[in-house]
Amino acid sequence: MWWLIAAVGLGIPLVVTAMPEFGMFAVGAVAGAVVAALGGGTVPQVLVFVLVSVALIAVVRPIAARHRQQRPQLASGVDALRGRQAVVLERVDGSGGRIKLAGEVWSARTLDGDQVYEVGRQVDVVEIDGATAVVI
Known part of the structure; x- marks a missing residue:
């Protein structure tokens, strides 16, 4: 007992x-x-x-x-968006722009401030900074 x-x-x-x-x-x-x-x-x-x-x-x-x-192998949230491709909706440069990423419209800026991407161009997401996607 x-x-x-x-x-x-x-x-x-x-x-x-x-x-x-x-x-x-x-x-x-x-x-x-x-x-x-x-x-x-x-x-x-x-x-x-x-x-x-x-x-x-x-x-x-x-x-x-x-x-x-062991870390989980499945990325979620903003971690899942890194490395994805997006389409430029409004001209994207070092100061801003808009992209369509994973079915949503995101504000975006370029990683290199001198780079410019025009409408329709495909870009790669390098990171998410707050509510802004940083693209190359």
């Missing part, structure tokens, strides 16, 4: 702090409860708790760390 209470007690900080180690200790406590239900003594219960908890931390924690470090 005490092992199940410990498992619940360890589950609470897991939810509050989002630290997966508490969940691994809770699973170890459940394993200790199983040993107790099978009639194991105090020493085997504690050993099973420690072994299961340490094994989970040793195996699961490095896998979780690798997944946390």
